[in-house]
Amino acid sequence: MPEEDDKYPKSTGRRRFVKGVVGSASLAGVGTAAAAGINSATAPTGAGGGITQFMAMENTSGPAPRGMPQIPVEIDSEGYLKGIWPEVKTVTQQGREVKIAEMELGGVTYSAEWFQYCGVQTYPGVKPDADQDNFFRYSGNSKFEWQNEEVSEGDKIHVDDFSDYETWGNGIGQSGLGKPAQGSWRSQDVPPSGTMPVQVIRSKRVEQMAKRDDWIEASTEEGFIANLNKCTHFCCVPTFKGLPGSRVANAQDKIYCQCHQSVYDPFNVVKKSFVALPRPEGE
Template identity: 75%
Template structure:
């Protein structure tokens, strides 16, 4: 992606932009040959895995090594939000056939392998053929007062719940730059330990980003709604956007902040990075 300059609201005093960080593998200096050997060594231990490029909110502070993976959003005819999930297909990796969910979306190879880290590779919902409807559903525990008061856990997330997103504020950071919610995805009828947590934000800033002419942003953000798998890439904790007042102490009141080890992600700066996706366990 070419770098595109843009601005936060003037009062925030901050820049925002969309940029691509592209390389053979952004793996702490691992070169192409070494990355290829890792791919060969990793893939045979399970189904899928290996070097994967993906998009997500840039890690801008703290120990997290990279972005959390973005989940492309679509909205059905009744206003309910879904995470896009590719159709499963069989591919050959490291000389063996494996099933993955993969598609071209906005000129990008979007794959189930984006989410294969932090143990999520073992979750039922990451199985490409899992019987799930892909709707986002409100999480059972949320730091957001509006979510606790206005919706029920397990309800499908709807556009109508975010009508005040242009002026939303909760005394954390800048008002009017995004209304958040915590949800789950591809996690119906699975144990709590297998629930895939999701951060959702609706913002006019995302609407502006989709007008910049970038195919990926236009394909992955719907009506100002953005989502990511909410597992910190440092130690697998669950961060939040405007979820904790203490985030201000770390300059993260307007960012996605992980309270466990102070990792910070900028949702308004979507980057492309690489990592070694862990293989899913073999099916019996």
């Protein structure tokens, strides 16, 4: 296609990105044998990458090709929330030694490659051995009034901030469904362009889910569940119960992306596949 006929000229990089998203969505349904063949034919040029399975907040509506990856949660002895980071180890890939972050958790292989899309593969925090402490920290200019009034940008997220999670409401959808917050992860002292956005929700529904599912039991704690908050469509930042306009997509009680009306269900975590992008050479 001539560049002048392309909606997104080559100089923007947009056209190539859209093709990558479509390809990833198509590959999500391939069988194991076919996936192995494709993986070998599309060997990544950087570290990590390739077809990977991950646990996600299910995409239920809109153009997003797949769900957003869940981040396993743990709470330290002082009540601060952290995202579990996989164990770092050295392996041989394509004839060279590289560091990867991977571990078994709740019967699932949890990997840093879950987060290698939307440019995040270039962010400092996704590097397996990055010097980050894994605490969730509040972001500024939140969609939630309570967060803007009661905590400050950069504060570590604490259990006590969610003491009213069983009754909390803000006039959007059902009250008492859960209390959300917006934040960042593995991004302290990182420029905004490299900040990994996260969404944290505390809900009784998550506590109930953990009683009947090994993965949810292992990846949540005290009703807290979290996800990397990058819409898998065009990489916007969605919101759970933070946008009155979510009513147009019947998403008042779900995670809603106002850019193109993609909807995600935080209370339905599913296993999916996609082509994780490799980290740049030397990272």
